Amino acid sequence: MTDRPLGAQISHMLKSRGVDTIFGIPGVHNVELYRGIEEAGITHVLARHEQGAGFMADGYARATGKPGVAYVITGPGLTNIMTPMGQAYSDSVPMLVISSCLAETAACRGQLHQMRDQRAAAATVCDWSEEARSPRAAYDLIDRALAEFTAARPRPKHLQLPIPLLEAPAPPALPAMAATRTPGVTPTGLAKARDLLDHARRPLFILGGGARGGADSARAVLRSQGAASFCTQAGRGIAAVDDPLNFGATLARPESAAVIASADAVIAIGTELAEVDLWRESLGHDAPMLRVDLDPESLSDGQRADLHVACDAADFLAALAEAQEGREPRQSDWTAEEVAAARARWRAEADAERPGIVPLCDALRAVLPADAMIYSDMTQFAYVAQEVWDMSRPGHWHHPFGFGTLGYALPAAIGGAVARPNLPTLAIAGDYGFQYTLQELGTAVELGLPLPILLWDNGKLKEIEDSMTASQIAPNAVVARNPDFLALARAYGAHACAPETPADLQQAVLEALAADRPTLIRMTL
Numbered sequence: 001m002t003d004r005p006l007g008a009q010i011s012h013m014l015k016s017r018g019v020d021t022i023f024g025i026p027g028v029h030n031v032e033l034y035r036g037i038e039e040a041g042i043t044h045v046l047a048r049h050e051q052g053a054g055f056m057a058d059g060y061a062r063a064t065g066k067p068g069v070a071y072v073i074t075g076p077g078l079t080n081i082m083t084p085m086g087q088a089y090s091d092s093v094p095m096l097v098i099s100s101c102l103a104e105t106a107a108c109r110g111q112l113h114q115m116r117d118q119r120a121a122a123a124t125v126c127d128w129s130e131e132a133r134s135p136r137a138a139y140d141l142i143d144r145a146l147a148e149f150t151a152a153r154p155r156p157k158h159l160q161l162p163i164p165l166l167e168a169p170a171p172p173a174l175p176a177m178a179a180t181r182t183p184g185v186t187p188t189g190l191a192k193a194r195d196l197l198d199h200a201r202r203p204l205f206i207l208g209g210g211a212r213g214g215a216d217s218a219r220a221v222l223r224s225q226g227a228a229s230f231c232t233q234a235g236r237g238i239a240a241v242d243d244p245l246n247f248g249a250t251l252a253r254p255e256s257a258a259v260i261a262s263a264d265a266v267i268a269i270g271t272e273l274a275e276v277d278l279w280r281e282s283l284g285h286d287a288p289m290l291r292v293d294l295d296p297e298s299l300s301d302g303q304r305a306d307l308h309v310a311c312d313a314a315d316f317l318a319a320l321a322e323a324q325e326g327r328e329p330r331q332s333d334w335t336a337e338e339v340a341a342a343r344a345r346w347r348a349e350a351d352a353e354r355p356g357i358v359p360l361c362d363a364l365r366a367v368l369p370a371d372a373m374i375y376s377d378m379t380q381f382a383y384v385a386q387e388v389w390d391m392s393r394p395g396h397w398h399h400p401f402g403f404g405t406l407g408y409a410l411p412a413a414i415g416g417a418v419a420r421p422n423l424p425t426l427a428i429a430g431d432y433g434f435q436y437t438l439q440e441l442g443t444a445v446e447l448g449l450p451l452p453i454l455l456w457d458n459g460k461l462k463e464i465e466d467s468m469t470a471s472q473i474a475p476n477a478v479v480a481r482n483p484d485f486l487a488l489a490r491a492y493g494a495h496a497c498a499p500e501t502p503a504d505l506q507q508a509v510l511e512a513l514a515a516d517r518p519t520l521i522r523m524t525l
Contacts, residue, residue, distance in 0.1 A: 006135050006161070006170040008036030010098065013139060013173035014069060015040040017146055021060060021418060023053040024071035029113060030100040032166035033071045045418060045447070048439040050077050052411040054084025055437065058093050059375055059415030062398045067094040067149050068415065074100045074163070075113030078122055083405050085156045086125035090402030091234070092210070094154035096145050097122070101131060101160040119160055127155035133162065135170035143177060151180035153295045182294060182312040185319045189292075189309035193267060193320055196290055196307065200265035201333045203227040206251070206283070208271020209234025210293065212394040214317030218269075219243070221317060224324040226332030228263070228339065230256065232277045234401055235270070237391030244336035249387055251277055253346045257284030267292070270313035273303050276402050292316045350387050356525045357384040363502035364454075365389055367510055372396065372424040373416050377409035379430030380463050381456035381523075407436025410453060414440060417449045424513050425449075431457040431482055441492040444518040452512035453494075455485055455522045489520035498522040 004012075010033065014022070021043045026034050037044050047053035050072050057068025068088075072081050078099045088095040101118050102111055115121060123129035127148070132138035138161060145157040197203055203225050207218060215238045222229055228245040231238055239246040250256055257280065260266065266289040273283055283289075283303055291298070291305035292313055299308040309316060351358040361384060368374075374397045376382035382399060391397055398416070400408040413427035434455055444451055465478040486496040494517055499505040505523065512519035 003169040003171055005032055005035055005167055006138060007032030007034070007166040008039065009135065009170050009172055010138065010142070010161075011036035011040040011042055013142060015042055016173070017142075017176050018066065019069050021045060022069045022071055023047055023056040023060070023415065025050060025053060025073070025077065026071075027073035027077060029073040029075075029163055030071055030077070030166075032163075033098065033100070043418075045414075046443065047411065048442050049437065050080035051083055051407065052414075052437050052440040052443065054081040054095070054097070055087070055408055055411035056415035056418070056440075056443075057095050057097075058084055058088050058408075059398065059412030060419045061088075061093050061095055061415075062395070062412070063373060063416040063419035067096050067146065067154075069096045069098070072097060072099045073113060074102060075115050075118065077113070078118055078158075078160075079115075082122060082125050083403075085122065085158065087400050087403040087405050087408065088156040089126055091400070092154050093156065094149040095156035096142070097126070097156060097158045099158065099160045100163050100166060103162040103164050119158075122158040122160075125156075126158050129158040129160070131160045131162070133165065135165075138165075139173040142173075147177070147180040151182055182315070183310060185309065185311045185316045189311060189316070190319050190323060192307045192309060193290055193292075193316075194323060196265045196267065196288060197225055197227075200225075200263075202263045203265045203267070203332060204260060204263035205229040206266065206268040206271055206273070207231045207235040207238045208269065208273075208277070208313075210270025211235060211238055211313040211317060212270075213312075214238075214269075214314035215394045217314070217317035217321035220321040221324060224321075224327065224329050226330045226334065228332075228334045230260070232271050233386045233399065235394065236386070236397055237394035241390045241392050245334050245339050247339055248343060248390060250343065250346050252279045252387075253349070254280070255342065255346070257282075259342060260284040261286050263287050266290070268303075268305070269293075269316065272298050272301070274402065276404070347388050350384050354380050354384050357381055358388055359502060360505065360523065361385045361389050363506050364509065367506040368426065369424050369513075372426055373420060374398070374426045374428065375409045375413035375416055376427075377429040377433040378404055378406050379428065379433060379456050380458070381430065381454070382428055383463070385428070406433035408433075410434065410444070411437050411440045413451060413453070414444050414447070414449065417444075417451055418447065425451055426509070427451060427453045429453065429455055431455060431459065431485070432461050432480065434485075438488070441489060441494055441518065441520075445493040448516060449518055450513055450515045451518040452509050453518055453520045454509075455520055457482065457485065457522050457524050485520060485522050489518075493517065495519040496522070498524075
């Protein structure tokens with residue numbers, strides 16, 4: 001119960017709440033946060049840029065389900081991490097960013113790292129951004145953030161602390177509160193789903209990233225109902241790979257709207273059905289639709305669901321699976337042949353749109369361990385892979401879906417590898433996006449991570465070039481001079497190679513997973 005500077009007390013508090021890793025960069029304005037890290041027994045990962053620290057925290061959170069925590073300085077430290085905060089907000093990732101702030105800004109100008117309104121700036125990219133002006137307020141806001149991560153839709157929070165407050169003695173935080181749970185499924189909500197399914201001949205499930213925790217239950221429900229399914233790209237792996245009625249992550253295919261229109265009951269679970277899921281205005285359904293989501297905003301969107309159930313998706317799926325126990329499996333009007341034919345057509349379309357990538361995806365999938373966790377960037381390789389690469393389990397492919405930021409893959413994969421020591425992790429980046437955060441190679445080398453980094457190098461912003469051409473715009477500003485990526489990786493102390501065949505690529509990835517440091521694997525057509 002000894003008083004310590006508040007910065008040290010916060011690290012001890014976080015440790016008592018289960019935080020074992022913090023990502024960040026120390027600076028003169030947040031040095032007090034670092035006073036208690038080692039004493040509390042927390043591991044600190046030193047990023048090379050606050051953007052990298054934010055993506056590492058994001059990757060850690062996605063790998064573990066625990067909040068990713070980052071420490072940054074006043075002003076530019078916070079603005080640098082705002083892009084990862086925006087990405088975490090878009091993808092429902094629990095992230096707690098703790099920054100210092102100046103004690104006075106209205107009556108004083110010319111201070112180091114000064115901003116007009118730092119708290120308000122951060123509020124534009126996170127769930128909430130608050131300033132604590134007492135130790136009690138700091139502790140209460142941290143506990144509020146941790147409670148909301150488990151009781152509501154997990155989204156990033158920002159807490160800022162005046163520098164004098166961080167330096168001043170403070171009593172320790174009170175013991176942790178009991179965990180707050182998400183709203184459970186009600187008998188009424190379950191009855192809505194059962195009634196809809198009991199009268200359906202072509203039931204269809206749309207499974208989103210929010211349903212990842214209910215994969216086993218989802219598979220049981222799909223089997224018992226003879227239901228077909230689509231998943232969003234964040235929901236890949238929820239339906240079984242060998243389920244003959246699994247349409248996969250193909251919602252963005254225009255023809256999927258006609259397939260969905262042929263269903264006579266649609267149940268969408270844990271998905272926003274957002275633009276980045278569909279790439280069209282509406283899902284395409286004509287049948288009654290039931291939406292299950294933790295977020296009331298998603299339930300009241302433009303998709304106009306007929307029935308709403310507000311609860312945790314995994315809890316709902318578990319209750320629905322339990323309700324089906326002991327009942328004879330139903331035979332629906334969906335056929336394996338129509339699903340297989342549609343998937344074959346859509347796979348051929350993906351291969352024709354971005355030639356040469358599908359065979360490489362097949363080669364990689366054949367050799368990666370089943371428990372490999374993949375982090376991808378905004379690159380054509382990932383766009384194809386997310387459609388044609390079926391995942392055997394959910395939550396093992398992470399991508400910057402909604403916000404769509406470049407530079408995500410490498411630092412996020414570092415965070416994921418830190419979270420899962422001795423388990424395989426893979427990063428996939430394009431040549432342009434890789435250069436946003438390539439300096440984090442230094443962190444990966446420093447940590448000795450056996451991390452394969454697949455670099456898809458087509459020497460240009462190919463997706464943008466294709467978009468310009470399709471819009472009848474002469475391609476402009478889509479080619480940039482690339483460095484010698486292999487030499488650059490070696491300069492950081494990483495391994496590097498450039499396989500020329502799919503078989504060479506497979507061997508390079510296997511060797512990289514067993515290496516003593518990261519390996520940059522440059523791929524070209």
